[in-house]
Amino acid sequence: MLPATLAAVNLRLLRGALASALAASCLAVPLGAQTVSNPDLFRKSFDAAQEALRHYGVWDQPQELRRVAEIGYRIAAASGFTKFPFTYFLIDMPEPNAFALPGGQVFVTRGMLELGLSDDMLACLLGHEVAHVVYAHGLKMEKRATLLNVLSQAAVIGVLISADRSSRDDRSPIYDPLSRDDRTGDLVQGTAAAGLVLSELLLRSYNREFEDQADEEGQRWAAAAGFDPDGTRQLFSLMSSRLPQDKKYGYWQTHPFFDTREQAAGARGGLLKRQDARPADAFRERTQDALLAWLASAPPEKRPEPPPGAGPPPGRGPDAGAAPALARRSELDRPTLLKQAALAAWPQGRTAEGLRLERLHALRDRETARPPLDRDYGRLLAAYAQQTDEVRAVTPQSPMVQALDKEAGDLRAQSQAIYPEARAVLQSGIYQTEFLAGFLSNYPEAPEAADAALSLGDAYSRLGWPGRAVELYLRAAQPGVASPAAQRARQGLRVLAPRLDDLAALQQLADQQDDAELAQLAATRLSDRVASFGDLASGAEYLRRYAGRPYATKVVERVNLLAQNLYGEMVLYQSVGDHVKALDRIQKILTYAPLSPAAERLRDNAVVQG
Numbered sequence: 001m002l003p004a005t006l007a008a009v010n011l012r013l014l015r016g017a018l019a020s021a022l023a024a025s026c027l028a029v030p031l032g033a034q035t036v037s038n039p040d041l042f043r044k045s046f047d048a049a050q051e052a053l054r055h056y057g058v059w060d061q062p063q064e065l066r067r068v069a070e071i072g073y074r075i076a077a078a079s080g081f082t083k084f085p086f087t088y089f090l091i092d093m094p095e096p097n098a099f100a101l102p103g104g105q106v107f108v109t110r111g112m113l114e115l116g117l118s119d120d121m122l123a124c125l126l127g128h129e130v131a132h133v134v135y136a137h138g139l140k141m142e143k144r145a146t147l148l149n150v151l152s153q154a155a156v157i158g159v160l161i162s163a164d165r166s167s168r169d170d171r172s173p174i175y176d177p178l179s180r181d182d183r184t185g186d187l188v189q190g191t192a193a194a195g196l197v198l199s200e201l202l203l204r205s206y207n208r209e210f211e212d213q214a215d216e217e218g219q220r221w222a223a224a225a226g227f228d229p230d231g232t233r234q235l236f237s238l239m240s241s242r243l244p245q246d247k248k249y250g251y252w253q254t255h256p257f258f259d260t261r262e263q264a265a266g267a268r269g270g271l272l273k274r275q276d277a278r279p280a281d282a283f284r285e286r287t288q289d290a291l292l293a294w295l296a297s298a299p300p301e302k303r304p305e306p307p308p309g310a311g312p313p314p315g316r317g318p319d320a321g322a323a324p325a326l327a328r329r330s331e332l333d334r335p336t337l338l339k340q341a342a343l344a345a346w347p348q349g350r351t352a353e354g355l356r357l358e359r360l361h362a363l364r365d366r367e368t369a370r371p372p373l374d375r376d377y378g379r380l381l382a383a384y385a386q387q388t389d390e391v392r393a394v395t396p397q398s399p400m401v402q403a404l405d406k407e408a409g410d411l412r413a414q415s416q417a418i419y420p421e422a423r424a425v426l427q428s429g430i431y432q433t434e435f436l437a438g439f440l441s442n443y444p445e446a447p448e449a450a451d452a453a454l455s456l457g458d459a460y461s462r463l464g465w466p467g468r469a470v471e472l473y474l475r476a477a478q479p480g481v482a483s484p485a486a487q488r489a490r491q492g493l494r495v496l497a498p499r500l501d502d503l504a505a506l507q508q509l510a511d512q513q514d515d516a517e518l519a520q521l522a523a524t525r526l527s528d529r530v531a532s533f534g535d536l537a538s539g540a541e542y543l544r545r546y547a548g549r550p551y552a553t554k555v556v557e558r559v560n561l562l563a564q565n566l567y568g569e570m571v572l573y574q575s576v577g578d579h580v581k582a583l584d585r586i587q588k589i590l591t592y593a594p595l596s597p598a599a600e601r602l603r604d605n606a607v608v609q610g
Contacts, residue, residue: 045103
C-alpha cells in the first residue's frame with residue numbers, strides 16, 4: 001500500500017490528467033453578465049476589504065496594479081464565475097502573502113510582489129485565491145464567516161481581551177457568547193479592535209482539503225488563461241529559497257501543508273495543457289459595470305468615530321512621509337474605493353476617463369478652496385502626473401492626455417503666481433510647520449528649498465519625529481553645495497547619528513553615499529541598536545521600509561520580544577485592576593506587532609462584544 005502522502009498525490013495526478021481535457025473548454029464557456037448575487041455578503045466583504053486597506057495601507061504602485069489586474073481578470077474569466085465581481089488590491093504588508101475575501105476581493109501584499117514573481121507564478125497565485133472565492137471556502141469555515149459579520153458591524157465593535165492562558169479548543173471563543181460570563185479583561189475598541197478581527201479573518205489558514213482544491217483549480221484556470229501551469233511549482237520553489245520555513249511567517253501562516261502541495265503542483269503542471277492567451281476585455285468591462293451599478297444602489301456608509309487618543313498604524317504618521325496622492329487613508333471611503341476598483345477593472349474607455357476626471361477634479365476643487373498659501377499644488381500635480389501616465393500606458397492616443405496636460409499646466413501657473421508671496425513669508429521667518437511642508441512640496445527646486453528643508457527638519461526634530469527630520473536634513477545637505485544650510489545639515493547629521501535610536505532613520509543614513517563618515521557613523525550605531533532597541537514603533541517602521549534587509553531578522557526577533565514583554569505587563573496591570581495601562585499595552589501590541597506571538601495570544605484570548 002502506498003503511503004498516505006503518495007496516495008494523495010496520485011489521486012491529484014489522476015484528477016490533473018482529466019483537467020487537461022477540461023482546460024480547453026473553460027474559455028469556450030459563454031460568460032454571462034457580472035452580478036452581485038448576494039448584496040449583503042458583498043457589502044460585508046467589501047467593508048472588510050476597506051478596513052484592511054485602512055489598517056495596513058495601500059501599496060500605491062499603479063504599474064504593479066495594472067499587471068495584477070491584467071493577469072487576475074484573465075484568470076477570473078477562465079473560472080467562469082459571475083456571482084460576484086472580482087476586485088484586486090495591493091496591500092502594504094512586508095510579509096509575502098496573498099488572500100481573498102468571500103465577495104471576490106483579492107489582495108496581494110507588497111512583500112509578495114517584491115519577490116519578483118514571473119507572470120506564470122503570479123497567475124497561479126491569483127488562481128489559487130480566485131478558487132477560494134469560487135468555492136466559497138471562507139464561508140465554509142465557521143469562524144471566518146462569523147468574523148466577517150462581526151467586522152461589518154464596526155460601529156459597535158469591541159473586543160474583550162482576557163489574561164486567561166488556559167488551553168482552548170479549536171472553536172476559538174472570539175465569537176462564543178458562552179465564554180464571556182466567567183472572564184474578565186479589557187475592552188478594546190476602534191482601530192485596534194478592527195485590526196485584531198481583520199488579522200483573524202485574513203490570516204487564518206485554510207484546511208488541507210481547501211488548499212488542495214484551490215491549488216488544483218488555480219493551476220487549471222491559469223493554463224486555460226494562457227499561462228504555464230508549472231507556475232505553482234515555480235512559485236513554491238522561489239518562496240522556499242527566499243523565505244524562512246516558519247509556519248507563522250507570511251505565506252506559510254495562511255497557506256500551510258507546503259511539502260505535499262509542492263509535489264502535487266509539480267506533477268499536475270506536466271499534465272495540464274497551456275492554452276492560447278485570450279484577452280478578458282469584455283469580462284473586465286462587465287465587472288466595471290457591476291461594481292458601479294452596486295455602488296449606485298448601495299446603502300450609505302456608516303463609519304465609527306475613532307476612540308480618543310487612537311494613533312495611526314505604523315508608517316501612517318509624519319515619520320512615514322507624505323502619503324501617496326491617490327491612496328491616503330482618510331480617502332478610503334467606500335465610494336472612492338469602489339470607483340478605484342472599477343477603474344482598475346477596466347482602465348480604458350469613457351467610463352474610465354470619467355472616473356479619473358471625477359477623482360482629480362474633487363482633489364483640485366478641495367485644494368483650490370483653501371487660502372492660496374495653504375494649497376499643496378505639489379501633491380495635486382503629482383496626482384495629475386500619475387493619472388496621465390496611466391492613460392498613456394493603456395490608451396496612448398486618448399485625447400484625455402492632452403486635456404490632463406492642459407489642466408496640470410494651469411495648476412502650475414497658479415502655483416508660480418503665488419511663489420513671490422510664499423518666498424517673502426519664508427524670508428520673514430514667521431510661519432508654521434505646515435507652511436514649510438507646503439513650500440517644499442510646491443517649489444522643490446527653488447533656491448530657498450534647502451533653507452526650508454533645514455527649518456522643517458529642525459521642527460520635526462523638536463516634535464520628536466526623527467525619521468522625518470533626518471529625511472529633511474539629508475535634503476538640505478545637498479552634495480557639492482557649500483551653502484550655510486547644507487553645511488549646517490551635514491554637521492548636524494554627524495552629531496545626531498551616534499545618538500539616534502530610530503532604526504529606519506539610521507538605515508537611511510547608512511545607505512546614503514554622499515558622506516562616507518556619516519554613513520559609517522550610522523552603520524555602527526544601527527549595528528549596536530538592532531538587538532537592543534526599546535521602541536516597538538521604531539522596529540515596526542524599520543520592517544515596513546526595510547523588510548528585506550540583512551538586519552530585518554534581528555529586528556523581528558526584538559519586536560517579538562518587546563511585544564511579549566508588553567503582554568506580560570498587560571497581564572500584570574489587569575491583575576491589579578489598572579485597566580488604562582493594560583489597554584495601552586494591548587493597543588501597542590496590536591498596532592506595532594500584529595503578527596507577533598503576543599498578538600496571536602491576544603487573539604486567542606479575545607471575545608467580541610457587540
